[in-house]
Amino acid sequence: MNSLDKNIQFVKGIGPKKATKLNKLNIFTIKDLLYYFPRSYEDRSNIKKIWQLEHDEKACTKGIISEVKSYEAKNKIKVTKFTLRDETGFLNVVFFNQDYLTKVFKKGDSVIVYGKIKREGGFLEMNSPQIEHFTNAQTSTGKLIPIYPLTYGVTNKDIINTIKNIYTNEKVSIQEYLPKDIINKYKLCSIDFAVKNLHMPQDKQSLKIALYRMIFEEFLILQIGLFYFKSGIDNSEGIKFEKKEKLNDIIKSLPFNLTNAQSRALNEVIDDMVSENMMNRLVQGDVGSGKTIVAVLVLALSVLNGYQGALMAPTEILARQHYESLTQTLAPFDINIDLLVGSLTKKQKEKVLEKIKNHETDILIGTHALIEDNVEFDNLGVVVTDEQHRFGVRQRAKLSTKGNNPDILVMTATPIPRTLALILYGDLDISIIDELPPGRQPIDTRAFESKKRDFIYSNFVRDEIEKGRQVYIVCPLVEESEAIEAKAAEDLRDELKEKYFSDLNVEVLHGKMKPSLKDKIMEDFKNNKIQILVSTTVIEVGVNVPNATLMIIENAERFGLAQLHQLRGRVGRGSHKSHCILIYSSKTNVCKERMEIMEETNDGFKISEKDLEIRGPGEFFGTRQHGIPELKVGNIFKHIKILKLAQEESKFILKQDRNLEKSEHILLKQEIVEKFSSINKEISLN
Structure with a gap:
């Protein structure tokens, strides 16, 4: 009998107490432990x-x-x-x-x-x-010693000894799930050899062989899963749109000229739309590069062709801002736009749903409310998803099922390194808006230790306020809950008001507020009725106040580089010189390195490359949030060549066997379903 499913507590040397501690590492069975791979190795040979x-x-x-x-x-x-x-x-x-x-x-x-x-x-x-x-x-x-991620009460030696006991006392045999032709084609070792030598390498060469097998397998399973669950590898037959002269009239009516990068991205999208194939395109651009107008024009072209359009945003604030922007741009051209968000009353929702169904609504903008079952489009032509990485695999896929192969455009203001885009968006064509509109100035960024906090509030903030400008202050990131973050923001507002700014209007904004109150505060801030806005990261996206010229981020070391860059992008949106001040407490080398990167560059792509390098792809977005299985041994920086091989192989496999129904693919299919269903229980292969 194969003992892979045996409870870990019954392995020699474990018992109930040690098993409880291993459970904290998500190790419940022998198989869980065998797939709990070392994070590194020390060469003691x-x-x-x-x-x-x-x-x-x-x-x-x-x-x-x-x-x-x-x-x-x-x-x-x-x-x-x-x-x-x-x-x-x-x-x-x-x-x-x-x-x-x-x-x-x-x-x-x-x-x-x-x-x-x-x-x-x-x-x-x-x-x-x-x-x-x-x-x-x-x-x-x-010898070569594996080094494992640990928890309190579990030592590295505990894990080494337990794995040794498993291989000595248990019947361990892992069923091979990669097809023989792939194993032969890429000269891969067996899964049994790979797992054993990752934990107990015979020598450096055996470890190298084992790592290659597991890295290739991880990338292959990831890519097949993503190709399958997103939009498939083939360009499915889609809607063949026509170019419309009226679109040029809308472009001419804009109060600004498109940048070369915006025009290039728009032309790439239109070329996709007028082809017979279904569009799958990612438009990514830095903070303030003007992606939204591309989305507006794409949705307009869909309407001009007699179809409807949908735009899904991650937050109500951002959805409302898109609604205002699209209404302002497209209403003069008799294009009807509606908003569907959670804060609408039942009666308001019912009215919007009726209008969508009867095609009285041309473009629907909203949050994840758009994917609810009661939302029925008459003739959906284009689906736009904003801040793509904030939605899970199932959520993104579900919106596109509300039409008959609608074109799909995804946008993100988080610049994603091309290496990571290869993994996350391997099935999408990528357009990059790498140019800022005229007048946007680089933001001067400086990092200070927390002991300078008093000087910053007494001087920097006062200087900007006296010039008639406004200030954002982002309170520290608190992971426990939104309620605790809300309290932290309110406490910071009270402290600043009492200690420094008793003569000014200091307000607070956080995610626990009612949408109507959030909107009122943002409106007052836009109109300069509020001089200082203390906020949680709710202002990370979708807030545009040109008169705000100073951003202060407390405990900056708690934020990722990409998020710091996003927050910084809330200032510098007008003609005045803008500044960002990072206040940090940590004295580690990593913190120092990250603060220096923020001071040195305003280039979001360079920052995101560095962020990915420091934190790894798992943490960069949060794999569970993003809907992709965790990479345990693969690293997209070190193993980009293996990633490309796996990507080509996954395309080849799905081209031959779209639903993985051939006998040689059955076990591989089961492995993919298991890996992806652990992330998102609601998806399954047909």
């Missing part, structure tokens, strides 16, 4: 002579214990010291409050140690290292 050891390096060495000392230091800490010798020199190995070690290791024992070297007064020393008797079966030294 290079055993150095003592004379080769250098100050501050981590190293592995072996020797004979020539002396054992145990004593109590002045601070009552018990010190245990072993002196190791080999033919080249001596090394002191020191442990604190571990005097039991004198019963385990004796004078004359041959031992191997791994740790950080210190040179103190001419003597070499290693504090609290890994130490084992030198045999042919070390578990923590003398």
